[in-house]
Amino acid sequence: MFSLKTLRGPLARLALALTAFSVTVGAYAETPPTVIRVGVATPKTGNPPAFTVGPVGVAYTRGLIEEEFKKDNVKIDWVFFRGAGPAVNEALTNKQLDFAFQGDLPSLVGKAGGLNTRLIALAGTRQHVYLAVPPDSPIKSVKDLKGKRVGFSIGTNIQTPINRILAANGLTERDIRVVNLSVEGIAPALTSKSIDAVFSWVQILPLKDKGLARIVFSDHENAAYACNSGVLVTDEFARKYPQTTTRLLKALLPANRWLADPANTNAYISLVAQMGFPEKTLHEDQDGEDALLQSSPLLTDYALSLYQGVADDAFRLKLARTRVDVKQWADRSFLTAALQQAQLTGFWPTLDNNGRKLAAK
Amino acid sequence: MSADSSTAVILPAPAAATPRTAPLAGVLVKTGHVLVGAIVPLLLLALWQHAASAHWLPVQLLPSPALVYASFIDLWQSGDLTSNLAISLKRVGWSLLLGGGAGLVLGVLFGFSRRARAYLYPTFEVVAQFPVIGWIPLLIIFVGIGEPLKVLAISLAVIVPVTVQTTKGIAQVPRPLLDVARVYRFSLAQTITRVVLPSALPTLFNGLRQAVMQAWLALVFVELLAAGEGVGYLMVWGRQLLQLDLVVVAMILIGLVGVVLDRLLAVLEHRLQRWRRNAF
Numbered sequence: 001m002f003s004l005k006t007l008r009g010p011l012a013r014l015a016l017a018l019t020a021f022s023v024t025v026g027a028y029a030e031t032p033p034t035v036i037r038v039g040v041a042t043p044k045t046g047n048p049p050a051f052t053v054g055p056v057g058v059a060y061t062r063g064l065i066e067e068e069f070k071k072d073n074v075k076i077d078w079v080f081f082r083g084a085g086p087a088v089n090e091a092l093t094n095k096q097l098d099f100a101f102q103g104d105l106p107s108l109v110g111k112a113g114g115l116n117t118r119l120i121a122l123a124g125t126r127q128h129v130y131l132a133v134p135p136d137s138p139i140k141s142v143k144d145l146k147g148k149r150v151g152f153s154i155g156t157n158i159q160t161p162i163n164r165i166l167a168a169n170g171l172t173e174r175d176i177r178v179v180n181l182s183v184e185g186i187a188p189a190l191t192s193k194s195i196d197a198v199f200s201w202v203q204i205l206p207l208k209d210k211g212l213a214r215i216v217f218s219d220h221e222n223a224a225y226a227c228n229s230g231v232l233v234t235d236e237f238a239r240k241y242p243q244t245t246t247r248l249l250k251a252l253l254p255a256n257r258w259l260a261d262p263a264n265t266n267a268y269i270s271l272v273a274q275m276g277f278p279e280k281t282l283h284e285d286q287d288g289e290d291a292l293l294q295s296s297p298l299l300t301d302y303a304l305s306l307y308q309g310v311a312d313d314a315f316r317l318k319l320a321r322t323r324v325d326v327k328q329w330a331d332r333s334f335l336t337a338a339l340q341q342a343q344l345t346g347f348w349p350t351l352d353n354n355g356r357k358l359a360a361k
Numbered sequence: 362m363s364a365d366s367s368t369a370v371i372l373p374a375p376a377a378a379t380p381r382t383a384p385l386a387g388v389l390v391k392t393g394h395v396l397v398g399a400i401v402p403l404l405l406l407a408l409w410q411h412a413a414s415a416h417w418l419p420v421q422l423l424p425s426p427a428l429v430y431a432s433f434i435d436l437w438q439s440g441d442l443t444s445n446l447a448i449s450l451k452r453v454g455w456s457l458l459l460g461g462g463a464g465l466v467l468g469v470l471f472g473f474s475r476r477a478r479a480y481l482y483p484t485f486e487v488v489a490q491f492p493v494i495g496w497i498p499l500l501i502i503f504v505g506i507g508e509p510l511k512v513l514a515i516s517l518a519v520i521v522p523v524t525v526q527t528t529k530g531i532a533q534v535p536r537p538l539l540d541v542a543r544v545y546r547f548s549l550a551q552t553i554t555r556v557v558l559p560s561a562l563p564t565l566f567n568g569l570r571q572a573v574m575q576a577w578l579a580l581v582f583v584e585l586l587a588a589g590e591g592v593g594y595l596m597v598w599g600r601q602l603l604q605l606d607l608v609v610v611a612m613i614l615i616g617l618v619g620v621v622l623d624r625l626l627a628v629l630e631h632r633l634q635r636w637r638r639n640a641f
Contacts, residue, residue, distance in 0.1 A: 086601040093421045093603070113603040114420045149507070149589060155601030177589040179506070180597050194505030319602050 032069060032244040037077045039097040041085040041106065041156075041229070043183060045203075046276035051080060053272050054124040055295065056101045056231075058255035061271065068251035069244075084183050086155040089115065098237040099248065103157025103229045104310045105319065111329055112311075112320035116235040118331040119307070121249055121297040127227040128285055129161045131217040132190060132204045133197045142169040142217055148196035151181040151189050155319070157227040160310045162199050163317055165217065165225055173317075201227070205281040220288065228306055231297075238331070249338035252297065257344065259295035292348065299330050302351035424606035429613075432606040441595070446614065449584065449591040453576045455512050460519030461572060467520070468527020468568075472561075478528075489521045493579045497586065511583045518579035519572040526568025530561030566630040573622050581615055592618075 040060075044051045052061050059065055065076050079097070081087040085106025091097050092115050100107070101123045111117055133139045139148065142165055152158055166172055179195050186200045191212050198204060207213035219225035231249065238245050258264055269282045307326040314320040339345045349357045406426060412418065413425035424432075436442040467485070470477045493514050504510050534557050542556045558565075584593020592611050599607025 086603070089421075089603045090600075093419055109603050110421075115603075153601075154598060155603075179589045180594070180601065189506065192505055194501075194507055321604065 030241060030243045032072050032074050032241060032247075033098075034073070035075045035077050036065075036069070036244070036248065037079065037096060037098045038065070039079045039081060039088045039091055039100040039102070041081055041088045041100070041102040043082040043084075044080050044275075045184075046274050050274040052274050054229075055252055055255040055259055055297065056123050058258060058268070058271065059252045062255070064255060065248060065251045068247055082182060082184065084153055084156045085109075086153075089113070092117065092232075092234065095234075095236075098234055100232040101229060102232055103227055104307055105157045105160050105314060106155055107230060107232055108307070108311045108314055108324050108326075109155060109320045111324045112314070112322045117232045117329075118235055118238055119230045119299065119326070119329055120233050120238075120245065120331055121231040121252070121335045122228065122299060122303050123231045123297075124229045125226070125296070125303070125306075126289060126294055127157070127201055127229065129158055129165070129199060129201065129219045129225055129227060130204050130215050131165070131197060131199055132207065132213040132215055134190060134193050135211060135214045137196065137214065139197055139216055142166065143171070145169075145176050145197060146171060148176055149179055150176045150197045150199065151179040151186060151195040152199040153183055153186070154178065154180045156183075157229060157310075158199055158201065159319065160313050161219060161225040161227060163313060165199075165219070202277060202281065202285040205284060206276075206278055209278060209281060224309070228303070228310075230299075230307070233334075238334070242334070246334045246337045246341070249297070249334050250341050253338060253342045253344055256295045256297050257342075257347070260292045260348070262291040265291055296348040297335060298348050298350060299332050299335065300351040301353050302355045304330055305353045421603055422605060424609060429606045429609045432604075433610045433613075436595075436607070436610060442610075442614070445591050445595050446618070449580055449593070450618075452508075452511050452515060452584075452591065453573070453580050456515035456519055456576050456580075457572065459512060460516030460576070461523050461569065463516070464520040464523025464568070464572070465527055467524040469531065471524070471528040472531025482528075485524065489525070493518045493575075494582060497583070506586075511580070514583045515576045515579045518575040522571035522575060523568045526564050526571065527561070530564030530568070531557060533564060534560045562634060563630070566626065566633075570623060570626050573626060574619065577615070577619050577622065 040051060040056065042051060042053070043049075050061070051057050060078065069076065079091065081091070083090075085103045086109075088097070088100050088102045089106055089110040092100060092110055100117070102110075107117065107119065131142060131145075139145065145166070152162060163173060166176070179189070181189050181195075181198070183203065186198050186204065187207055189195050190198050190204070190207065197216070204213060205215075208215055231252075233245050259268060265286070269279050269286065272282055273279045304326050307330070311320070311324040311326055315323040336345075339347075352358050409423075410426050413420075413423055417423070433442070467481075471482055471485075496514060496517055497510075500510050500513055504513060538556050538560060539552070542552045547555065580591070581593045581596075584591040585597055586593075592614055596608045596611040599605060599611065
């Protein structure tokens with residue numbers, strides 16, 4: 001064995017000092033950067049403008065991330081993108097963001113296009129898709145869209161469900177005349193009747209209540225059509241600041257936990273209503289949803305299979321250059337650590353590939 | 362080089378060579394022009410290739426020439442390129458008919474009637490200052506974002522140069538020619554077809570060529586703004602899906618089509634003005 005004698009040389013002492021130093025550094029927290037840049041693929045809406053939707057919206061409104069990093073004097077720089085997911089990709093390309101809350105398709109398009117990101121948690125799931133037309137439109141079903149001018153935001157997570165909905169009705173994007181609209185441009189385009197139909201999220205429902213639109217189709221019956229979104233971190237940031245990455249996820253978890261309680265659903269809906277949606281509309285959109293499943297940040301096998309489905313479709317439809325292997329791209333380690341620190345391991349059910357609950361480990 | 366030496370072999374007498382080298386020299390000069398013109402694009406291509414392979418910019422921002430070429434071939438084979446180009450050209454065509462027609466009428470009016478010029482030209486001059494982009498918000502409110510918006514916006518871009526150049530062309534018809542026409546008791550139709558049109562033609566074509574260029578520029582803008590098909594839409598698609606090679610393909614296409622349209626007009630102008638050389 002070795003005795004203290006072997007530690008007497010100057011080299012050995014240096015080695016000892018270095019080991020001690022690295023152990024200390026490992027035990028102590030890393031120094032986080034002075035600014036964390038967070039991009040959100042949704043514009044703020046409402047008056048005053050608010051972003052309250054999903055766990056990220058709740059965390060933003062309550063300043064949870066700011067609170068987590070308060071003692072380190074870290075500034076959280078939130079950027080809300082009117083151009084939604086595609087604009088987030090442009091910002092990531094220019095290295096202007098560390099974290100992104102972004103829909104499945106744009107994040108996969110970004111990854112396929114060479115953006116070095118990791119998917120570290122789910123930010124939202126089962127975001128519903130609606131097909132709306134003017135009230136007096138002759139369009140009665142998805143099939144009637146053939147040859148019509150249909151507006152949506154190209155490159156956002158709504159595009160994959162649209163392609164699936166069209167395919168289920170024997171159509172492709174080539175059979176309709178796609179008009180690219182910004183998230184905010186969708187409602188005005190429909191009310192001015194400058195297009196025949198729009199695919200949109202919950203944003204379109206208020207028009208229905210005002211009698212300005214008729215909903216032809218909604219995806220409530222088929223989970224395969226709903227949109228998902230996730231939390232991304234740049235590979236560079238994750239490698240440089242692994243603990244900060246975990247801490248950011250940990251800061252989000254109280255929001256997830258709050259959303260998981262069905263008793264908070266009404267309070268949550270009032271909160272989202274600040275973005276300019278009538279509460280009635282939101283109740284309609286959220287009807288029949290399982291609060292626990294919807295609030296889950298877990299990258300379960302099921303969640304990853306949904307992402308992989310989008311990745312495969314995106315590649316097949318030439319929306320993405322390459323086929324992303326979601327299992328390779330996703331990194332569950334930060335979330336696992338964050339759940340442990342927040343003592344929430346096992347709180348959300350893990351799901352298998354088909355969305356069935358797995359027995360708790 | 363080889364052409365030179367071969368002529369030297371075929372033509373033994375240097376004296377006889379003089380008349381025959383003239384067309385050859387012409388060809389050489391023309392090839393020279395083409396070669397000289399190709400220097401900058403080739404240098405740019407080399408710079409682009411180097412920048413791409415040295416990763417001066419992320420791949421997502423600067424696709425390599427090879428990728429752009431592959432996308433071009435892919436789009437060509439799938440028919441996307443031709444169908445989008447056809448739609449864009451159709452929009453420009455209609456706008457040229459509409460805007461060009463209106464511009465011609467206005468120009469003739471301003472050219473012939475001093476009163477029309479006095480009453481309308483100042484207004485026209487002010488309105489002509491509005492860029493097409495400035496019209497868009499108003500046009501969207503009136504006609505929506507459909508096909509009429511595109512054709513109207515591009516037409517507006519066309520009217521101005523056509524009107525201005527037509528007016529100028531007519532105003533510049535030499536007085537003595539008109540006097541001669543009067544002496545020969547030309548009818549109005551004769552004066553127009555025999556005197557005014559031929560002499561105003563170069564200026565008219567100048568206006569038309571400017572109009573085509575303006576139309577093509579306006580088209581790209583309008584299609585970027587609101588379109589479901591066309592070359593500009595191809596660019597929107599590429600940008601939304603982080604495929605900048607599509608954007609570059611569309612840019613190159615826009616440039617090439619612009620040049621082709623301009624050349625076509627130049628050829629047409631040349632043909633229509635053949636009488637000039639025949640006259641002398």
